[in-house]
Amino acid sequence: MSPEIQVTVGGSVHVARAGITAGELLKLYGDGVRPIAARVNGQVVDLSRRIETDARVEPVAADSPEGVDILRHSTAHLMAQAVQALYPGTQVTIGPTIEDGFYYDFAPPRPFTVEDLPKIEAKMRELARADLKVERIEMDRDQAIALFDSMNEKYKVEIIRGIPEDRVSLYRQGDWIDLCRGPHVPSTRYLKAFKLTSVAGAYWRGDERNAMLSRIYGTAFPSTEELEEHLRLLEMARARDHRKLGREMELFFFDPIAPGSPFFLPKGALIYNQLIEYIRRLYRRYGFQEVITPQIFKNQLWRTSGHWDMFRENMFLTTDGENASGELDYGVKPMNCPSHCVMYRSEKRSYRDLPIRFADFGRLHRAERSGTLHGLTRVRAMSQDDAHIFCTEEQIAGEIDLNLQMVREVYQTLGFGDIELKLGTMPEKHLGLEQDWHQREELLAVAMRRHGFKFEINPGEGAFYGPKIEIYVPDALKRKWQVATIQLDFNMPERFELEYTASAGTEARPVMIHRAVLGTLERFIGVLLEHTGGILPFWLAPEQVRVLSLSEKVEGYAAEIAQVISAAGFRARADLRNEKLGFKVREAELARIPYMAVVGEREAASRGVSLRRLRGEKSQTLTLEGFVDLLKAEPLPC
RNA sequence: GCCGAUGUAGCUCAACGGUAGAGCAACUGACUUGUAAUCAGUAGGUUGCCAGUUCGAUUCUGGCCAUCGGCUCCA
Numbered sequence: 001m002s003p004e005i006q007v008t009v010g011g012s013v014h015v016a017r018a019g020i021t022a023g024e025l026l027k028l029y030g031d032g033v034r035p036i037a038a039r040v041n042g043q044v045v046d047l048s049r050r051i052e053t054d055a056r057v058e059p060v061a062a063d064s065p066e067g068v069d070i071l072r073h074s075t076a077h078l079m080a081q082a083v084q085a086l087y088p089g090t091q092v093t094i095g096p097t098i099e100d101g102f103y104y105d106f107a108p109p110r111p112f113t114v115e116d117l118p119k120i121e122a123k124m125r126e127l128a129r130a131d132l133k134v135e136r137i138e139m140d141r142d143q144a145i146a147l148f149d150s151m152n153e154k155y156k157v158e159i160i161r162g163i164p165e166d167r168v169s170l171y172r173q174g175d176w177i178d179l180c181r182g183p184h185v186p187s188t189r190y191l192k193a194f195k196l197t198s199v200a201g202a203y204w205r206g207d208e209r210n211a212m213l214s215r216i217y218g219t220a221f222p223s224t225e226e227l228e229e230h231l232r233l234l235e236m237a238r239a240r241d242h243r244k245l246g247r248e249m250e251l252f253f254f255d256p257i258a259p260g261s262p263f264f265l266p267k268g269a270l271i272y273n274q275l276i277e278y279i280r281r282l283y284r285r286y287g288f289q290e291v292i293t294p295q296i297f298k299n300q301l302w303r304t305s306g307h308w309d310m311f312r313e314n315m316f317l318t319t320d321g322e323n324a325s326g327e328l329d330y331g332v333k334p335m336n337c338p339s340h341c342v343m344y345r346s347e348k349r350s351y352r353d354l355p356i357r358f359a360d361f362g363r364l365h366r367a368e369r370s371g372t373l374h375g376l377t378r379v380r381a382m383s384q385d386d387a388h389i390f391c392t393e394e395q396i397a398g399e400i401d402l403n404l405q406m407v408r409e410v411y412q413t414l415g416f417g418d419i420e421l422k423l424g425t426m427p428e429k430h431l432g433l434e435q436d437w438h439q440r441e442e443l444l445a446v447a448m449r450r451h452g453f454k455f456e457i458n459p460g461e462g463a464f465y466g467p468k469i470e471i472y473v474p475d476a477l478k479r480k481w482q483v484a485t486i487q488l489d490f491n492m493p494e495r496f497e498l499e500y501t502a503s504a505g506t507e508a509r510p511v512m513i514h515r516a517v518l519g520t521l522e523r524f525i526g527v528l529l530e531h532t533g534g535i536l537p538f539w540l541a542p543e544q545v546r547v548l549s550l551s552e553k554v555e556g557y558a559a560e561i562a563q564v565i566s567a568a569g570f571r572a573r574a575d576l577r578n579e580k581l582g583f584k585v586r587e588a589e590l591a592r593i594p595y596m597a598v599v600g601e602r603e604a605a606s607r608g609v610s611l612r613r614l615r616g617e618k619s620q621t622l623t624l625e626g627f628v629d630l631l632k633a634e635p636l637p638c
Numbered sequence: 639g640c641c642g643a644u645g646u647a648g649c650u651c652a653a654c655g656g657u658a659g660a661g662c663a664a665c666u667g668a669c670u671u672g673u674a675a676u677c678a679g680u681a682g683g684u685u686g687c688c689a690g691u692u693c694g695a696u697u698c699u700g701g702c703c704a705u706c707g708g709c710u711c712c713a
Binding site for chain 2: 103111112113114197198199200201202203206207208212213214215217243247248254255256259313314335364366368369370371372373374377378379382384386470481482483484485516519520522523524548550551552553578579580581582583584585586587588589590596598600602610612616617618619
């Protein structure tokens with residue numbers, strides 16, 4: 001006879017025999033909703049978990065965050081089972097859940113293609129219908145190693161060898177078994193709403209020196225409705241892809257003649273320059289001085305800065321053709337910092353001069369690996385709203401403050417509510433003492449807290465020369481892109497032997513802060529387009545007003561209005577084409593023009609306009625003066 | 639760079655071992671228009687590039703280039 005234990009389920013206490021499973025308890029005393037897992041004393045476990053001591057047991061529903069995670073993880077297992085059934089000789093590696101889904105990496109005899117997916121999916125459905133019980137098995141580590149070794153699963157063996165515990169858990173469904181921490185659904189029948197989405201290559205343990213594995217991505221939801229909703233959202237996100245919008249809105253294009261290097265068309269260049277102008281206005285307020293620096297430097301500069309060793313693979317090298325050996329003795333700049341150091345060094349500096357804030361919109365070129373290029377978000381030719389601050393150690397805190405404030409202002413103005421901040425801390429390869437690092441990391445952390453920013457720690461992700469704050473913004477598909485950055489640098493001033501004369505008359509070394517707010521303008525525009533779906537704030541819209549004429553009779557009046565609005569300082573055009581109004585409205589809507597001024601004979605007679613706003617249903621009638629006033633009331637960022 | 643896929647008219651896409659077709663855009667004309675597509679006609683392509691197989695390749699094969707989804711790297 002088993003001893004009795006006290007279990008708390010759903011707020012009430014019950015007496016049960018020890019060894020009863022969590023699933024049985026929830027069935028007896030639960031709220032009737034069928035759970036897919038249980039939470040025992042806060043820990044999520046299988047429903048088959050036996051309860052041996054007094055415990056608090058709660059259900060984990062399929063549609064709870066933990067439930068969805070289990071569902072996806074179990075679906076990944078189901079996929080692996082299907083794959084191994086269909087493609088003998090395929091080894092399994094790892095299969096975690098990710099945001100919105102899961103993946104599983106395999107070492108197959110030949111890489112998978114999208115054509116394999118329907119077959120695998122069909123097999124998965126078959127296995128799900130078979131209602132295979134998912135069992136947890138615990139065994140000694142050595143036993144597990146022997147087992148997977150006998151199955152010729154060498155990746156699994158390697159994984160287990162890396163596990164410190166003596167006991168490991170495995171899960172079995174039908175005749176298929178995998179190493180896994182769990183928990184999982186009780187049986188494959190619980191897996192209904194899933195879909196395999198794509199295949200990709202991925203390196204074993206994420207290291208490109210290792211073997212290339214074949215990864216299959218998929219997703220799963222508690223219900224088919226949710227799955228379909230998710231797929232629908234993905235479809236909608238694709239419509240907001242900045243590459244698509246760039247074409248439709250005639251902002252930029254790419255040509256194979258310059259891979260990774262956007263051509264900004266007039267409208268795109270307008271957005272680009274408006275952003276620069278905005279930042280320039282802020283620079284006046286925040287005390288930055290804009291400078292212009294060279295594009296191409298002798299390699300000596302890169303040797304001094306350290307880019308020669310750290311960044312040469314990503315640099316375009318060139319020559320002026322004058323050295324006899326034909327050696328590529330010049331490099332096109334990938335970053336502005338070295339030239340700002342040269343600029344700093346061009347004069348004797350005093351502590352009274354600091355901080356010095358050099359801002360530079362110079363063009364940068366980076367020889368990014370071809371496979372990494374991605375529209376505007378990953379380019380080879382770019383400009384940044386880059387600046388380098390030279391200051392004393394005591395001034396660091398104040399400078400961080402200043403820049404965080406600017407970051408806050410800019411992202412608020414541009415309507416990004418969901419920026420993410422991260423603190424990159426000391427990497428393994430680093431310069432300087434550990435205690436100095438911690439002190440400087442704390443400086444950054446304190447500043448972020450003071451500004452009310454929440455942030456995550458990105459351990460070991462600082463630059464080798466100092467800790468950094470990174471600011472990320474998601475694109476339409478929720479991929480995060482780093483835009484702004486604030487980095488402390490104690491290395492570059494050293495390499496360039498930068499100095500200033502301190503108040504005591506002695507020479508001291510300044511600290512350098514690298515920072516950008518929008519970051520790379522190309523990337524920022526890409527993210528901004530996806531964020532807004534192309535519906536830009538008025539001041540950034542390439543064409544702000546389009547006057548739509550109704551017939552030839554009002555051509556003159558329409559042209560006059562466009563003229564008046566242009567003269568008032570706005571970007572306006574008249575569409576006098578011989579087309580129906582509906583057609584012109586449609587085109588203006590697709591071009592995402594904030595204001596459409598419709599004029600027909602009524603408006604011409606009263607010297608007014610019928611105003612339609614972008615994505616607006618109703619139109620309103622205004623006088624011409626009233627319209628111009630309305631435009632003037634549009635907020636400018638600063 | 640690596641794995642997989644894709645590349646046909648300006649754009650979105652068809653078709654096919656026997657030298658390519660639609661819609662939109664462009665151009666011309668008619669219509670004179672009231673808030674997301676008026677009608678008709680015309681023109682537009684060495685099917686990404688280079689080889690190979692074949693009587694014949696846009697189609698099959700290989701190489702290269704670019705792009706897309708990932709990996710790696712990173713703003």
